[in-house]
Amino acid sequence: MANIALNFEDGVTRIIEGLPGETIAESAYRLGINIPLDCADGACGTCKCMCLSGEYDPGDYIEDALSDEEAEKGFGLACQIRPETNMVVEILASSAACKVKVESFATTITEIAFLGEEVIKLSVSTADGAALNFLAGQYVNIEIPGTGITRSYSFSNLTNSNQLTFLIRLVNDGAMSNYLSKEAKVGDTLQLTGPLGTFYLRTLQQPSLFFAGGTGIAPFISMLEELSLADVKHPIHLFYGVSFENNLVEMELLENFKTKLPLTIYTCVSNESCESHPSGYVTQWINKEHLHLENYDVYICGPTAMVESVKTALETEAVNYSNFYMEKFVSTGNPVTAS
Numbered sequence: 001m002a003n004i005a006l007n008f009e010d011g012v013t014r015i016i017e018g019l020p021g022e023t024i025a026e027s028a029y030r031l032g033i034n035i036p037l038d039c040a041d042g043a044c045g046t047c048k049c050m051c052l053s054g055e056y057d058p059g060d061y062i063e064d065a066l067s068d069e070e071a072e073k074g075f076g077l078a079c080q081i082r083p084e085t086n087m088v089v090e091i092l093a094s095s096a097a098c099k100v101k102v103e104s105f106a107t108t109i110t111e112i113a114f115l116g117e118e119v120i121k122l123s124v125s126t127a128d129g130a131a132l133n134f135l136a137g138q139y140v141n142i143e144i145p146g147t148g149i150t151r152s153y154s155f156s157n158l159t160n161s162n163q164l165t166f167l168i169r170l171v172n173d174g175a176m177s178n179y180l181s182k183e184a185k186v187g188d189t190l191q192l193t194g195p196l197g198t199f200y201l202r203t204l205q206q207p208s209l210f211f212a213g214g215t216g217i218a219p220f221i222s223m224l225e226e227l228s229l230a231d232v233k234h235p236i237h238l239f240y241g242v243s244f245e246n247n248l249v250e251m252e253l254l255e256n257f258k259t260k261l262p263l264t265i266y267t268c269v270s271n272e273s274c275e276s277h278p279s280g281y282v283t284q285w286i287n288k289e290h291l292h293l294e295n296y297d298v299y300i301c302g303p304t305a306m307v308e309s310v311k312t313a314l315e316t317e318a319v320n321y322s323n324f325y326m327e328k329f330v331s332t333g334n335p336v337t338a339s
Contacts, residue, residue, distance in 0.1 A: 002054070002083040005135055006033065011197045012095035012102055015133045023059070024049070024078040024089060034099045035091050040079045042066075047078035053203040054087030088135065088202075104193045105132070107164065109186050116246040118170050119215060120180050122153075124190055126162040133160045136201040136226040137219040137299075137327075140194030142166070144179045150193070151176045154301070154327070156218035156250075158225040164192075167218040167249065199301065199327035201226060206322065207293050210238040211282050211310050213302020214247060219327065220301065221250060228260040235262045237291070239282040241306070243271040282306070286313040295320045301327040 004024060005015045018027035025047055028035045038046035042061030051074050058071065059080025066077055078089070091098065107124035115121050126132055136159055141150040153166040170177040201223040210220050217240055227236070242248050248267055257263050266285050267277045278284070285291070298314065298321045300307050307328050314321065 003086045003133070004028075004083055005086075005088040005133075006035070006091050006100075007052075007088065007135065007198065007200070008091050008093060008095040008098060008100065010094045010096070012100060013135055013138060013195050013197075014095075014100050018083050021082065024081045024083065024087075028078070028098075032099065034097075035078055036093050036098075037079060042077055042080045045077065048075055049078050049081075049092060050074055050090040051076050051081065052088040052090060055084040056087060057082040057084060088200075102193055102196070104191060107190050107192055109184060109188045109190060110163070111186065112180060112184055115167070115249040116244075118244070118247050119249050120168045120170060121156075121249075122166045122168055122180065124164050124192075126164070127189070129162050131160050131162045132164060132195070134195035135159070135197075136222040137199050137301075138195040138197040139219070139327075140164075140192045140196065142176070143191040143193070144175055145188065145190065147175065149175050152196075152329075154197075154216075154219040154222070155195075156221040158222065158229075167215040167221075169215045197327065199299075199325055201299075202297070202323070202325070204232060204234050204236075204297070206295055206297060207235045208237070208297045208299065209291070209321070210236060211298070211300040211302065211306070212238065212240045213282070213306040214242055216301035216303075216306075216327070216329065217250065217254075218301075220299070221253065223299075224254070224257045224261065224263070228257055232261050235264065235293075237264050237266070237285075239266045239268075239285055241268045241270060241282040241302075243269070245269050245272065245274040245277060248277065281309065283309050283313040286310065286319060287317050288319075291317075291319045295322055297321060297323045297325075299325045302329070304328045 002018045004018050007013045016031050036046050038044045045065035061077050106127035110125050111123035113121040139152050139154040141152050143150045156167050157165045212220050268280050269277050
């Protein structure tokens with residue numbers, strides 16, 4: 001049996017279990033997920049999808065349904081593909097169109113830890129003890145109890161676990177910030193919805209650049225947790241920038257990944273001078289001196305301004321990349337230490 005992660009156009013992900021010999025379409029429909037389908041025999045191309053990772057038998061089909069060029073790029077037909085390993089598949093339709101309901105589940109707070117003046121690490125466990133499977137890099141919506149207000153936060157833990165962690169930036173008079181710093185306590189129940197998002201780790205097939213701004217480091221920790229269990233050959237460069245030095249969190253954990261992965265870490269601080277880290281922004285390393293290889297995959301998670309400046313710098317410095325994945329986040333208030 002294989003786990004098949006179906007990621008829909010609107011970022012909703014459903015991970016299903018395929019039975020031996022089943023096609024992706026057969027597994028989906030058995031579980032009530034109506035992915036696009038028409039002929040079911042490889043002739044129309046309606047169920048075309050993108051296979052992002054995993055091994056599979058592509059099955060039989062005619063060229064009108066799927067060209068050789070498309071197959072080389074990773075496209076396949078869900079009605080024909082039979083997974084041979086776990087797979088991640090992009091479905092070219094929304095979750096609503098496929099009658100997939102976004103899942104909501106209860107969790108219990110197990111720890112609230114202040115990692116710095118502006119950053120809280122929130123740890124929760126699933127109420128039923130069941131492991132939550134998601135794609136490393138994705139997020140959930142967390143509801144503030146009794147308000148109906150939700151905020152989105154990326155997982156910072158290894159996938160397929162019943163222990164979930166999030167790195168949350170505190171802002172002045174923020175709804176979640178006020179709850180976590182003034183009201184929340186261990187044992188409280190939090191309702192989560194997800195997993196969600198199209199920002200997640202793909203199979204590493206060439207060197208990769210990870211750019212993290214502030215608590216945008218969270219999804220990269222999840223990605224590195226997963227990668228540390230694999231045999232990674234391609235180099236990874238992590239660029240991690242924050243406003244103030246005490247917002248550089250989980251550094252011991254990040255340094256530990258260097259013992260398991262071909263990982264180089266660059267850190268910087270933009271709003272104050274410090275002896276331990278360079279001043280400035282992550283764009284200072286976007287040049288041919290540091291990034292001289294032929295091609296890269298690029299992942300960025302951080303504030304909108306940072307994402308845009310990285311994109312501009314990559315183009316200005318002519319750093320070549322094949323794939324560009326990003327997650328922008330917008331603050332709902334000012335940081336608690338802002339002057």
